[in-house]
Amino acid sequence: MDVENSQYFLSQQFAVHTQGARCVDVNNNVLISGSTDKTVKIYSFIDNKYEMISDVNFFDDYVYSVKVNLKGDGFFVGSKDTHIYVLDITGSPSTTLSGHTGPVCSFSQIDNDTLVSGSWDGTARIWDLREGKEVRKFEGHSHAVTVLGVMHLDLLVTGSQDKNLNFFRISTGEKIRTVKEAHTDIIRQIAFIEDVGFLSASNDELLKLWTFDGDLMQQLTGHTAFVFTCACLSFGKYVSGSDDQSIKIWNDSTNIQSILHPGTVWSVTVNNRNHDIITACSDGSVRVFTTDPSRKAPAIEIEDFEKNATVSNAKGPQGLPPDELAKLPDVSQLNQFQGKKEGELKIFKNGGVPEAYSWKQAEQRWEKIGEVLSTIPKKTYHGDEFFAAGDYDYIFDVEDDSGFTKSIPFNEGDNPMEAAEKYCAREGISRANIEQIRQFLMKNTKYHQNQGNQKKPQQNIYAQQQVQQQNKSSIYFPLNQFQYYEQKNLEGLKKKVLEFNEALKAENHPLHLVEKQVIYFNTMIDMLEKTNMYHTSRLNYNEMEVFTVKLINWPKQYMLPIFDLFRIFALHPQSDALFSGVDSGLHYFTVICGGLMSEENNDVTKNVILKILVNLFNQTSGRYGIYKHHKFIIECIQRLRDNQNANLQTTLATLMFNISAEYINNQNHSVDAVTAYVNEIIFLIQKEKNAENLLKYLIACGNFALKSANTAKPLIKIGLSFYQPQINDAKINECLNDLKSIL
Structure with missing residues (x-):
């Protein structure tokens, strides 16, 4: 199709994501979109239109990048959880590529068996898809890395937050050249331009066209905010998407068409079979734009889309500032302005409030659509x-x-x-x-x-x-502030781990730490000591492996300090990655719950392990893992509820309180899980003689009762109908009376 002088118009809209649509890709008439709602949607071009054929929702974290494979029979999905998921054409996972230590944000497939990925960990990596293994890692970037691989040139081009363009040999990993300050801000995407070179998009609001030798050919100016995405339409013709809520179509360096959207355009892709433009927008919608008149959306749909986009752009991220508001014509001047076409939009101010009006051509009048600065959607x-x-x-x-x-x-x-x-x-x-x-x-x-x-x-x-x-009539409920065990003696812990490592070394045990791994372990200890740097500190892949591959699998008699290390690490943001992925950290829950139910572990060890579960509530994936593996947790509670160790019982009460606090925020627990948790709490209340522990259990009952009227509330009402506390404590009596009042 000749698209040189064709205008694009809306063809289809898919409002399928519940949060922003972050990424989109198309190949061989197969389309995929990903979102911060933790799902991807798969579409197929059937009977001259796209149809959604699959909803893939097993991910536990945001989806930042997607790619249809070169054959068009499968997909790559990059997640915030640091993994790359390889899916078949139905969306079922076939394998997971692990190695990145930050969210995966960029893909480029250079042949059927080789994938390049970029990540927020500051690296690009090449993967052998046949073996499912990492082949090569490219370092030296700053934070998020975007990638473009060109196999016939044996060339990898990368860009990142350091504003530089880097050129590498794929076969050897050798860096060929660097273009310093290629942009004046973050480089967001690099797009292949056949027979020319590549196009780069940046936060500096510019697009730049380069040769593969790193020579600048053109600069495209027109966007008024960050440019997040770009793609090639045909020779000399490109499309870009921006935080200015528009896509722009370019002929060489001239902007020939702009299409407003109701939100930020995070990603654009082009179907090379029919030159369709597909966009992923922050309003959660995926949209298709075409030059084919037979596939044009109904006029009323296009009108509605344009109105929403115009009003959204008039609002902007913060509404109209006072100086812009002052420039608007007053609503009393409405009749002084003549519309030029049906549906034309114009903003007037009414008592200091901007209002949007649409022109009705047949009636020759303006019709109010609504306030531009009306209530912000929650x-x-x-x-x-x-x-x-x-x-x-x-x-x-x-x-x-x-x-x-x-x-x-x-x-x-x-x-x-x-x-x-x-x-x-x-x-x-x-x-x-x-x-x-x-x-x-x-x-x-x-x-x-x-x-x-x-x-x-x-x-x-x-x-x-x-x-x-x-x-409020309820004094104690709901209460959803998690409690944690934050105290640490890292120097003593380090000493004990190194002592045990020497013992393992003497046994010639395969899991003992070699000299380099001891250095990696010390790095982990240093990181955990600096609590004020938790927001930026991270272990690299080799350092993490010391914990995830070696320490966590040490023999049981050496595991007490390792469990304590796990407890402390659970409070660090990087621990979230342990419980991301398809199985939500099943291996680690197996280690934790196995340790709690093992007869070989004493009460001190079990108490430390139980504190790991308490601290997992500090991270999103940890909380989700406890929710997903609740059957393991309940079995552990049942094993521990008759234990006479006072410290362990205090930790158990804290865990039950945190579970109830999480239920306040996430009411997706099954009826069986809620029933089991409430029954255990009622059992523990009947025997508890410690005032602090009992207060936690009573508050947990209140949390469940408030949010589960049909399941928890009747169980608690029956279970506590004849309960008399064994402790004469004013707070206990007050809380119990408060609980009875909400029952």
């Missing part, structure tokens, strides 16, 4: 120890220096200073960052418009509980 946040679970006006995703996305929830009327303080406290970063974060929140919300009508600042989690006690 977004749901899962909650953590500093920010309560619930709906928020904004959830800002921040890619920090550790290469992970961190969220800041914020409501109109909240105090930006307090939100910034909470964020710094949660991430363990310096308070010197507070002012920068406060300014960001003020700039990207309507705070500057609402200061005169501001709510009272939110208090910390403990103060919130006091306010709750004053203003």
